[in-house]
Amino acid sequence: MADVFIDHKFIGTVAQPTEFVQNLIADRRAGKVQSSVNVQYDADTDNVYVEIAKGRSVRPLIVVKNGKPLLTPQHVDQLKSGETQWFELLKQGVIEFIDAAEEEMALVAIEEQDLTPEHTHLEISSIDILGIITALVPFGDYNQGARLLQGAKNQKQAMGFYAANYFVRMDMDTSILHYPQRPIVTTLLYDVLEYDKHPSGMNVTIAVMSYKGYNMEDAIVVNKGSIQRGFARSTYFRPTKAEELRYSGGLMDEISIPDKETRGYRSEEDYRFLEEDGIIGVESKVAEGDVVIGKTSPPRFLSGVDEYNLVTNYRRESSVSLKHGEKGTVDFIMLTENDEGNKLVQVRLRDDRTPEIGDKFISRHGQKGVIATIVPAADMPFSANGITPDILFSPHGIPSRMTVGHLIELVGGKVGALSARRIDGTMFNNENERDIREELATYGFQEDGTEVMYNGETGEELQVKIYLGNMYYLRLKHMVANKLQSRARGPIQLLTRQPTEGKAKEGGLRLGEMEKDTFVAHGASLLLKERFDSDKAIVPVCERSGLVGFYDGRKNNRAMSSIHGDESEMHNVEISYAFKLFLDELISLGIYPKIGVKRRF
Amino acid sequence: MLPPSIKKEVETYVKENKLTAAKAKKAQETVEREYTYGKVDAGEAVGTIAAESIGEPGTQMTLDTFHFAGVSEMNVTMGLPRLIEVLDARKTISTEMMEVYLHAPYKEGQDIKKIAEKIKETSFREYIKEVNIDVLEAVMTIALDSEKMALVDASPDKLVKILAKSAKGVSFKADGNTIIAKSTSKSDTLKEIYLLKEKIKSIYINGVKGISMVLPVKRDEEFLLVTAGTNYKSILKIDGVDTARTITNNLYEIEALLGIEAARQAIINEIEKVLDNQGIDIDVRHVLLVADTMTMTGKVLGISRYGIVKEKQSVLARASFETPLKHVFSAAMHGELDPLNSVIENVMMNQPVPLGTGIPKLVMKK
Numbered sequence: 001m002a003d004v005f006i007d008h009k010f011i012g013t014v015a016q017p018t019e020f021v022q023n024l025i026a027d028r029r030a031g032k033v034q035s036s037v038n039v040q041y042d043a044d045t046d047n048v049y050v051e052i053a054k055g056r057s058v059r060p061l062i063v064v065k066n067g068k069p070l071l072t073p074q075h076v077d078q079l080k081s082g083e084t085q086w087f088e089l090l091k092q093g094v095i096e097f098i099d100a101a102e103e104e105m106a107l108v109a110i111e112e113q114d115l116t117p118e119h120t121h122l123e124i125s126s127i128d129i130l131g132i133i134t135a136l137v138p139f140g141d142y143n144q145g146a147r148l149l150q151g152a153k154n155q156k157q158a159m160g161f162y163a164a165n166y167f168v169r170m171d172m173d174t175s176i177l178h179y180p181q182r183p184i185v186t187t188l189l190y191d192v193l194e195y196d197k198h199p200s201g202m203n204v205t206i207a208v209m210s211y212k213g214y215n216m217e218d219a220i221v222v223n224k225g226s227i228q229r230g231f232a233r234s235t236y237f238r239p240t241k242a243e244e245l246r247y248s249g250g251l252m253d254e255i256s257i258p259d260k261e262t263r264g265y266r267s268e269e270d271y272r273f274l275e276e277d278g279i280i281g282v283e284s285k286v287a288e289g290d291v292v293i294g295k296t297s298p299p300r301f302l303s304g305v306d307e308y309n310l311v312t313n314y315r316r317e318s319s320v321s322l323k324h325g326e327k328g329t330v331d332f333i334m335l336t337e338n339d340e341g342n343k344l345v346q347v348r349l350r351d352d353r354t355p356e357i358g359d360k361f362i363s364r365h366g367q368k369g370v371i372a373t374i375v376p377a378a379d380m381p382f383s384a385n386g387i388t389p390d391i392l393f394s395p396h397g398i399p400s401r402m403t404v405g406h407l408i409e410l411v412g413g414k415v416g417a418l419s420a421r422r423i424d425g426t427m428f429n430n431e432n433e434r435d436i437r438e439e440l441a442t443y444g445f446q447e448d449g450t451e452v453m454y455n456g457e458t459g460e461e462l463q464v465k466i467y468l469g470n471m472y473y474l475r476l477k478h479m480v481a482n483k484l485q486s487r488a489r490g491p492i493q494l495l496t497r498q499p500t501e502g503k504a505k506e507g508g509l510r511l512g513e514m515e516k517d518t519f520v521a522h523g524a525s526l527l528l529k530e531r532f533d534s535d536k537a538i539v540p541v542c543e544r545s546g547l548v549g550f551y552d553g554r555k556n557n558r559a560m561s562s563i564h565g566d567e568s569e570m571h572n573v574e575i576s577y578a579f580k581l582f583l584d585e586l587i588s589l590g591i592y593p594k595i596g597v598k599r600r601f
Numbered sequence: 602m603l604p605p606s607i608k609k610e611v612e613t614y615v616k617e618n619k620l621t622a623a624k625a626k627k628a629q630e631t632v633e634r635e636y637t638y639g640k641v642d643a644g645e646a647v648g649t650i651a652a653e654s655i656g657e658p659g660t661q662m663t664l665d666t667f668h669f670a671g672v673s674e675m676n677v678t679m680g681l682p683r684l685i686e687v688l689d690a691r692k693t694i695s696t697e698m699m700e701v702y703l704h705a706p707y708k709e710g711q712d713i714k715k716i717a718e719k720i721k722e723t724s725f726r727e728y729i730k731e732v733n734i735d736v737l738e739a740v741m742t743i744a745l746d747s748e749k750m751a752l753v754d755a756s757p758d759k760l761v762k763i764l765a766k767s768a769k770g771v772s773f774k775a776d777g778n779t780i781i782a783k784s785t786s787k788s789d790t791l792k793e794i795y796l797l798k799e800k801i802k803s804i805y806i807n808g809v810k811g812i813s814m815v816l817p818v819k820r821d822e823e824f825l826l827v828t829a830g831t832n833y834k835s836i837l838k839i840d841g842v843d844t845a846r847t848i849t850n851n852l853y854e855i856e857a858l859l860g861i862e863a864a865r866q867a868i869i870n871e872i873e874k875v876l877d878n879q880g881i882d883i884d885v886r887h888v889l890l891v892a893d894t895m896t897m898t899g900k901v902l903g904i905s906r907y908g909i910v911k912e913k914q915s916v917l918a919r920a921s922f923e924t925p926l927k928h929v930f931s932a933a934m935h936g937e938l939d940p941l942n943s944v945i946e947n948v949m950m951n952q953p954v955p956l957g958t959g960i961p962k963l964v965m966k967k
Contacts, residue, residue: 520944521649523957532951576951591933 002041004048017041017048021105024050029063029093040101049101058097059128061108061121069112069122070094095124126428127188135189137364138412138425138472139405139433147403150366158362158474159234160200170239170334170346175353175477177202178233183364183472184416185409187426201474202232203417206410207381207389207453208398208467211373218369220361221392225377227355231390232475236351236482238328242293242320244343251298253318255279255345258296264317266291271319273330279345280330287327292347293320320347324506325485327351351481358480361473365406367397368476379456383468388456391473406471408433411440411449413470418443497535497577508534535577543569546594548580571597602633644960646944648894651887658881659684679878687871690852690895690903698850699812701826701836702843710817710824716841717815717826718752719808726802728760734794741782741794753807760806767804771797809835833858856901864901868892915939917946
């Protein structure tokens, strides 16, 4: 006697749970019960769970009876000719959707030849064991698992043609690749996903060789000629926005060119791009500090109407300007309302991004690297046919990572380019590597994909043959232009007087605890002091009370302590401002930190 | 200049080799020079260097627990968790174990099983073959495992004595190879017998308390016992145990029994064991410094806020490590004075730290 639950609500009992479940599944296959119903018999707890709720993830499988799949070649032919459809097969019970619970009772074969009478289901395709992105890796079944996942992870960060309406969108931090291409070496998923309509990489000629040590540690060497011909060029979009917020008392922000009486008025120069409506004109070329949207806000604290009934009517400047290191061209402006009905102005900036040293690229096998140098086309090595590669990839990246798929894609790409066809690299079901290589030989190339190459600078023949072919490379959204930053002096925080943090605020790079320890270990005591000088302060300390004093404006700015006043014996002491704050904090806790001062000499 | 022991060594060398006076002097000078050269310079940040030297390779250590070499079915905590345990000087460690060395004849493997069984803590559970409860009579009949009993020279009568001592309100009677238990109270006897069944299983019968497993191991032509659980004091009292070499991995037991110097050596050995196991090569002197610091107060202190950090003189140094408020408040209550003479306080105040280039000072001519 097993309890039956529908959506985890107790509904009744059945005498023969196994039979009950089998009947229910049979009814579902026969179309008497909806196809989205799933059922599970848990023998451990002796419960039957029937699931009808929405929100379960289900997946389709081919039903197997007596070791034979119900899906026959006739079905496939009919599907191809359009005689029958997917949902027709579902109705016939050839295919069924199974959820995680019902899967517990199923034995699923991945390949048809693995089927035994015990099997209940068959995967529709063996690549079903992979995710959508992972299945995009060609010849991925030749790769080490970890690399496959990395390749998939990084593909998500690739630039491409992410949306056809990108020019009216206000997405944050996006890029559009100028000349995206379809990959020569594809997988089944590229057709399913209609990848050709939104590709995200380019087919490049790649040579596996080192170049003066520039491509050590995963770096890549790029042909300058390729870049000049448009390789991996992209446009970067960054929207900024301003809202007219409403405040209490009927006051509100105003988007306009601030007038000169405004508090915090910058300079006329800074507002030069603004048009009459206070918004920048399209196609203006702006750089750091330029105002994009002019805005003023009402005063922060309303100081009431005073005696003489003169309303102190100053407004605060709160324009939106470009942050440190930003530049671009105004691309698109949108005027709308936000959820509360306030005026919302969005200005999108565009910036051309030519590949430069430090930009990140990746093949589909998790082989990522940054550009280390850009070499003039004339200095690149060339093959006997006069082919100069676009990218030089270091051979040291291969052995330890075991990305054999990377190497096979390279020959595959070469054959695909020569035969003007696309190579199928679908995992577990790809074109035979040997066949590909034999085909390569028919085009008059070395069967192993290598070629004789010549030094681009001297014209001498290279001592070894170079593995040369075509691959699909992706440009990732991590670009130095967005990250490069340095500082010698700059803004500090108000509270601690220490440098600000982060690129947008022109911040410093923190010398942390462990870095400090290295100075200590070297005994570089004075260097350490100098490094931590950023918030140094000279404060007057009273010898009698041991407290940090203050400068009394009424007494000619004399330093004195709060206890002894004019009788204080003040001495200037150099300490870090953070330590002064710490002492203040102790005082706030009711602790009296007494500093003992002593002459240094 | 030279410590007495080295001085003596030089002198005996001179005597043994009958060196001339000039040569003897030269030898003396050379040794002195090398000795001075080998000394750490004043102001060298030995502590920081030791910390970095152990800490950096420590990041590469795996968190795995390895199976102890040659011992089956025994997991020993090694690697980073064990290192942290030693350095923190934890009172309870995750795998306590001992290596019990033996004298002849056990050393050669003779009767090794017997002594192993003698050491292992056994409870009554292990001698039971079968338990039957007569519900009507409220009588429990326990069939004993004679093989097991023979190993430790136990007889049913002996067991009855032990049982009678620890279980009150029940009468036990030996009958051949079985023990019959009967409740002496009048009411609720059946329930009591049921409870008794579970209770008597955990009654201590034989062996050294705290030793839950004993495994005989052959190492370098010699048999020894590796135990799970430790009880250093009791083990050393057992006949046939080589007291000179038998060791536990519990620092506090060593400290209590053999003193602080032994505990220091034990810390060094335990750290080295972990480092060797991980294939990490660290100069011993770093480890020595750590062990010295942990034991310099005369008791084992861990590198934690309850251990050596608590012993620090400076309020600011203690406050900068962990739980700052606690230290600041207690300092305020006791009116502590911070002489500001170590590293961290001076970093906080942005003053030169008293190390390396921070040591030399300008002296004004009076």
